[in-house]
Structure formats: structure tokens, C-alpha cells
Amino acid sequence: MPTLHILLVEDQQDNISAWNDRAATHNADAEAHGFAVQTVTARSVAEAQQVLRTQKPDAVVVDLRLQTEGQMEPNDHGNALVRYALGSHPVAIAIYSGQRQEAEVGDVPQVEVFDRGDGLDPVFSWLARQYKMLLQLRTTRDAVERETARVFFRSIWPRWKNWAKDDGADIGGMLARHVVAHVHDALLDADGGNAHPEETYFMPAIKERLDTGDLVKYEDGLWIVVTPRCDLAQEGKVESVLIARCADVSKRWNEKPKEQPRIAQHDGSHKLHFLPPMLDHDGKQLGPWFVQFNDLRAIPVAQIKELLTANRWASLAPQFVPSLVERFGAYFSRIGTPALSSP
Structure with missing residues (x-):
């Protein structure tokens, strides 16, 4: 049974408890839904960014207004997190808020906005529509990381280690291009040289x-x-x-x-x-x-x-x-x- 890893970004305990209850109900009948959910909670943008970097969730459910220490007035920190996630992490994003009109989405198909007043059922229905693609994305990420690990120490590191010794040399971009080129060629060869038309x-x-x-x-x-x-x-x-x-x-x-x-x-x-x-x-x-x-x-x-x-x-x-x-x-x-x- 596949499991979707969800990052819930919410600072109100009542809302966190409501999510956990709904997730438990979903998981009780996971076979019928085709997938289970596992939730990690972050109460601030900083915590959420750390989870995104270290745990690589499949989807993010975020409230727009997140309280910070010493700041109780309304804010839109959730929008800041959405911008960060879109710019650095391949995840699906659900904005779940009572202020949906304040969501800054634009023309981004992997972001959906839900009104808290409609309850959590629409969010879980959205996950049901997305989970197959999200699992494929996870498979893609795993394949890229696996091939990166394979080629880096065998092919890249022996040739580039001397360049890396020069503290003044900015080789990050060059090294990234070289790694990506190796990984692309390895993945193409793994499929017998065949490419999908969308490629x-x-x-x-x-x-x-x-x-x-x-x-x-x-x-x-x-x-x-x-x-x-x-x-x-x-x-x-x-x-x-x-x-x-x-x-x-x-x-x-x-x-x-x-x-x-x-x-x-x-x-x-x-x-x-x-x-x-x-x-x-x-x-x-x-x-x-x-x-x-x-x-x-x-x-x-x-x-x-x-x-x-x-x-x-x-x-x-x-x-x-x-x-x-x-x-x-x-x-x-x-x-x-x-x-x-x-x-």
C-alpha cells in the first residue's frame, strides 16, 4: 500500500487535531482509497522549510496565516512558504485557509486553494486525484538520486576533485551540468535508448x-x-x-x-x-x-x-x-x- 508523505503547515492545535482525525479516518479505509497518508506537522515557515529540505514530502498543506513569536497580528507567511516550495521543491501544494482570497497562486497547476469552511474532505479528494502522479514524481526523484550516486563517485569525483581543492574556484554550476549530463545519459541507456514523445x-x-x-x-x-x-x-x-x-x-x-x-x-x-x-x-x-x-x-x-x-x-x-x-x-x-x- 503506497503512502503519501504530507507536510501540514499549521500553528493552531485545534486545526492540527482536526487534520489528524481526518487522516486517521482516511487510513482506516486506505485499501479502498488506494493510498495511506503520513503527516509531519510544522508550525512555522522555518520549520516547514527544514522539513522540505530533509524529509522530501510529496505534498504540502499550508495555512496562510502562521503566528510567529512576538507577532500576533494577521500575516501571509503561508504565501511566502508557497513561493519557497515552488522555487525549490517538486511538491503538490494545497492552501487550506479561511482567507483563500489572500492566496497568491498565479497560473501554477500544482497549487490548489481550499476554503477552510468547506472542511477537509475536498483536500483529501484532491490528494486522491494527485497521488498517482506524486508517486511517479517520487520514483523519478529516487531514480535521479540513485544514478547521481552511481556516477558521481565513479565518473565525476575522480576528475573534479582537484578543481574542488581551489577555494577560489566557483565550479558549482559547471559540476551540476556535468552531473546532470551523466545522469541523463545513464537513464536514457537504462530505457534501451527509448524516449517518450513528451521528452x-x-x-x-x-x-x-x-x-x-x-x-x-x-x-x-x-x-x-x-x-x-x-x-x-x-x-x-x-x-x-x-x-x-x-x-x-x-x-x-x-x-x-x-x-x-x-x-x-x-x-x-x-x-x-x-x-x-x-x-x-x-x-x-x-x-x-x-x-x-x-x-x-x-x-x-x-x-x-x-x-x-x-x-x-x-x-x-x-x-x-x-x-x-x-x-x-x-x-x-x-x-x-x-x-x-x-x-
């Missing part, structure tokens, strides 16, 4: 600046940036950015499944590049698409921020950008021969 994309785009492989909404459709990364990284190096149209082929993909292998191989055409389907936040299928190297637009650098950067929708993950660039280069580097006249 193709970062959605939304992560980088602030425009980059090769960025998918942008422009004019009447979806386009992808094909200008080389080195040109985009150096301001002033190019006068325009090249984008290629992405043609939606979802109808053919869905209605003719026998053709999917051919579609996934770029339909046998040198002027096309296949991008697999993805699901949006609501579970709706988007794509797949063919990048059309024969349908290009050149956007002046002066208009990049207005027309492209502001309309970025997603990005290709780094491991999928090289194949796009390689096929694009091969398309333009072909020489061809003159057409032959009839004898």
Missing part, C-alpha cells in the same frame, strides 16, 4: 532569450526557429532570424495509424522533419507536425522580441535540436543535377 519538448520555453528549436506562434500558425544557436547567442551577428512553418498532421496520424511509422520517419522526404505529438495541460493532443524546410520566413532582428520571443510556446529539448539542425543543413546543402530532356 521532446520544454513547455513553456525555459530560456528567456530566443533559441534554436523554439516553437513560436506567428501569423496564422506554428513555426520553429532554425537559425543556428551560435548566431542567436551573439547579439548583432545576424540581421534576421529564420523560422520554418510547422504543418499539423494530427488528422492523418490519428486516422491512419498504419502510416505512423512512415510519418515518424519524416514521410521519406528530405524537406520535412517530424515533431511528435504532445499533450497540453488539459490532456488534449497537440500535433504531430512536419517542419517544412521549404516554407521559411526571415524575421528582422529588430522585430524578434515583438514577433517571436513574446510568442514562444515551447522549445525542443536540447537532445532533439541537433537532428533538426542536421536535417535542415542537409536539405540546403544538397546540390542536385539538371533535369534531363527527353531523347
Whole structure:
């Protein structure tokens, strides 16, 4: 029976007792629910941060107003904790408060706000909807930590230990990138080199600046940036950015499944590049698409921020950008021969 580890951030004993009673009722029928809950309580933001760092809970249930020593007036310390958790820990968050209108959430799908007046049943219903994803997240975290431990001392530490001796060298960022690269390659190899279609994309785009492989909404459709990364990284190096149209082929993909292998191989055409389907936040299928190297637009650098950067929708993950660039280069580097006249 899987167990969800919950961090309850609450400073009122009556509310803590009410949660514990409801959790006990849930656990008494855990088999029917599919999971049990185990609760750790923190009474302040500082205590909650310590639990997040050391115990790695699956979900956080937080009250907005948390009293601190010497301060009895109303506050919104719970919002501060939510911001901290969102910025540093992959957890689901439930704000459970009598002042739900004061919750600062924004467009963050893993945060839900509940009115204390509705009782705890809605919170436990929310946990029931989230627990399978939270268990998958835990599995992901365990896999990353396991591979990190495996590669760090075998591959990373022997090479980097001498760099770490220099107290003046700030190698944290470099070391983190090297570890992540090792872990990614190890996990990909563990799956036989197979990747899920969703791994193709970062959605939304992560980088602030425009980059090769960025998918942008422009004019009447979806386009992808094909200008080389080195040109985009150096301001002033190019006068325009090249984008290629992405043609939606979802109808053919869905209605003719026998053709999917051919579609996934770029339909046998040198002027096309296949991008697999993805699901949006609501579970709706988007794509797949063919990048059309024969349908290009050149956007002046002066208009990049207005027309492209502001309309970025997603990005290709780094491991999928090289194949796009390689096929694009091969398309333009072909020489061809003159057409032959009839004898």
C-alpha cells in the first residue's frame, strides 16, 4: 500500500487535531482509497522549510496565516512558504485557509486553494486525484538520486576533485551540468535508448532569450526557429532570424495509424522533419507536425522580441535540436543535377 508523505503547515492545535482525525479516518479505509497518508506537522515557515529540505514530502498543506513569536497580528507567511516550495521543491501544494482570497497562486497547476469552511474532505479528494502522479514524481526523484550516486563517485569525483581543492574556484554550476549530463545519459541507456514523445519538448520555453528549436506562434500558425544557436547567442551577428512553418498532421496520424511509422520517419522526404505529438495541460493532443524546410520566413532582428520571443510556446529539448539542425543543413546543402530532356 503506497503512502503519501504530507507536510501540514499549521500553528493552531485545534486545526492540527482536526487534520489528524481526518487522516486517521482516511487510513482506516486506505485499501479502498488506494493510498495511506503520513503527516509531519510544522508550525512555522522555518520549520516547514527544514522539513522540505530533509524529509522530501510529496505534498504540502499550508495555512496562510502562521503566528510567529512576538507577532500576533494577521500575516501571509503561508504565501511566502508557497513561493519557497515552488522555487525549490517538486511538491503538490494545497492552501487550506479561511482567507483563500489572500492566496497568491498565479497560473501554477500544482497549487490548489481550499476554503477552510468547506472542511477537509475536498483536500483529501484532491490528494486522491494527485497521488498517482506524486508517486511517479517520487520514483523519478529516487531514480535521479540513485544514478547521481552511481556516477558521481565513479565518473565525476575522480576528475573534479582537484578543481574542488581551489577555494577560489566557483565550479558549482559547471559540476551540476556535468552531473546532470551523466545522469541523463545513464537513464536514457537504462530505457534501451527509448524516449517518450513528451521528452521532446520544454513547455513553456525555459530560456528567456530566443533559441534554436523554439516553437513560436506567428501569423496564422506554428513555426520553429532554425537559425543556428551560435548566431542567436551573439547579439548583432545576424540581421534576421529564420523560422520554418510547422504543418499539423494530427488528422492523418490519428486516422491512419498504419502510416505512423512512415510519418515518424519524416514521410521519406528530405524537406520535412517530424515533431511528435504532445499533450497540453488539459490532456488534449497537440500535433504531430512536419517542419517544412521549404516554407521559411526571415524575421528582422529588430522585430524578434515583438514577433517571436513574446510568442514562444515551447522549445525542443536540447537532445532533439541537433537532428533538426542536421536535417535542415542537409536539405540546403544538397546540390542536385539538371533535369534531363527527353531523347
